């Protein structure tokens with residue numbers, strides 16, 4: 001049986017998922033989206049050929065509801081949905097920090113809830129989506145969630161107690177790499193390269209390194225060792241990275257992201 005799926009709060013991540021579901025072969029007629037602004041509804045209809053509806057209508061007509069509003073907007077959305085959401089709907093929350101317990105507490109007792117932390121490479125079918133089940137989520141519900149998110153990349157099941165950490169690593173993760181590329185492109189400019197050439201060199205280095213990390217089966221230390229010639233250029237750069245505490249900065253940064261995810265759970 002084909003499930004009707006609604007994306008509620010179709011912003012950046014919601015639209016990335018919507019596009020992925022369409023690329024994976026789901027019919028536009030099996031998808032519903034909700035938005036807050038009329039211009040956004042017009043744009044989504046034009047780009048994807050899907051129907052835009054109100055939140056209550058989505059809850060009534062879809063079997064699976066993917067909640068993709070900001071964590072701060074989640075309580076209001078759940079309160080709006082509650083009277084219209086039968087307990088047989090599968091509710092998937094993609095919001096950072098928001099626990100399955102929080103979602104469950106706003107809906108009819110017994111509603112199955114799955115928490116997912118995707119990331120924006122969903123736009124190019126290279127997402128990592130971390131999946132955890134709530135109190136009433138069965139194996140079948142988790143499999144439905146995996147089916148949807150496998151369409152935009154890889155999925156990994158983790159206990160919900162590790163979701164805040166996963167959010168720090170993979171939910172926010174792409175941003176750290178963009179930040180590094182930005183900084184290294186600036187370095188290229190300092191070294192006298194035109195911006196576009198510096199960009200191309202760094203992006204291809206990133207792609208090459210990513211594919212080797214994924215496909216070689218080697219530990220990152222081994223891969224770095226192979227680049228680092230004795231008395232050569234790489235070790236001169238690595239010494240500066242260590243002198244500037246880049247490793248410690250990354251550890252502290254991801255810890256801060258994990259802590260922020262926990263704060264969002266508390267409504268901060």
Ligand SMILES: NC(=O)C1=CN([C@@H]2O[C@H](COP(=O)(O)OP(=O)(O)OC[C@H]3O[C@@H](n4cnc5c(N)ncnc54)[C@H](O)[C@@H]3O)[C@@H](O)[C@H]2O)C=CC1
Pocket residue numbers: 008009010011012013014034035036037055068069070071073076077094095096097117118119120171172
């Ligand atoms: N952007 C990212 O890389 C990722 C975001 N997330 C999570 O996804 C959620 C959305 O994030 P973004 O897409 O970045 O934000 P966004 O601001 O682009 O999208 C949220 C959308 O929800 C709409 N909205 C808010 N309240 C609504 C309501 N009551 N009814 C209908 N629409 C409503 C907003 O108008 C907006 O278009 C957040 O909870 C975030 O934690 C998860 C993984 C990655």
Ligand SMILES: O=C(O)[C@@H]1CCC=N1
Pocket residue numbers: 096167171172
């Ligand atoms: O920055 C955020 O809060 C969201 C969650 C993970 C990625 N973006």
